[in-house]
Amino acid sequence: MSLWTPGGEHPVDRGGGARSTGGDPSSGGGPAPSPDGPELSADQEAEAHQIAAEMAEVREQLAQVPAAVVVANHAMGCYELAAIHLSNQPPRFDEAQLAIDAFGALIGAVTGRLGPDEATLADALAQIRLAFVQVKASWDAAAAGGSTAATPNEADDGD
Numbered sequence: 265m266s267l268w269t270p271g272g273e274h275p276v277d278r279g280g281g282a283r284s285t286g287g288d289p290s291s292g293g294g295p296a297p298s299p300d301g302p303e304l305s306a307d308q309e310a311e312a313h314q315i316a317a318e319m320a321e322v323r324e325q326l327a328q329v330p331a332a333v334v335v336a337n338h339a340m341g342c343y344e345l346a347a348i349h350l351s352n353q354p355p356r357f358d359e360a361q362l363a364i365d366a367f368g369a370l371i372g373a374v375t376g377r378l379g380p381d382e383a384t385l386a387d388a389l390a391q392i393r394l395a396f397v398q399v400k401a402s403w404d405a406a407a408a409g410g411s412t413a414a415t416p417n418e419a420d421d422g423d
Contacts, residue, residue: 275302336381342367346392350399
């Protein structure tokens, strides 16, 4: 097992599961290092504690945000992912469709519980679905006409 830090990967031995009685469980540092495994240097241990404290702070901040806001943010991430794949040259229709389907499934699963953002999310879903149809039609028409490059100018990317 290893611990990722901004300074790189650092090997960590969790000591096989049993906590050493010499460690202070209230320190939040986890199990004491195994006597036969690699130990962290003082700097590495301090960095690991700092990262753990920062992660705990982020978790606490996230716990203060209503779940509907976080879900809406994730849903809009699906929208943005779909738009990125549609704007590629050539567009990646399979990837865009997956992101759109995930967006639709997420919104459909929580309909009625997203609060004031729900109407905006429904509009965004309709827009990205329309953009998909327009871009796909443009590329299909260009392919049927023998052109190898289409310019789907009529598709709106939602911005």
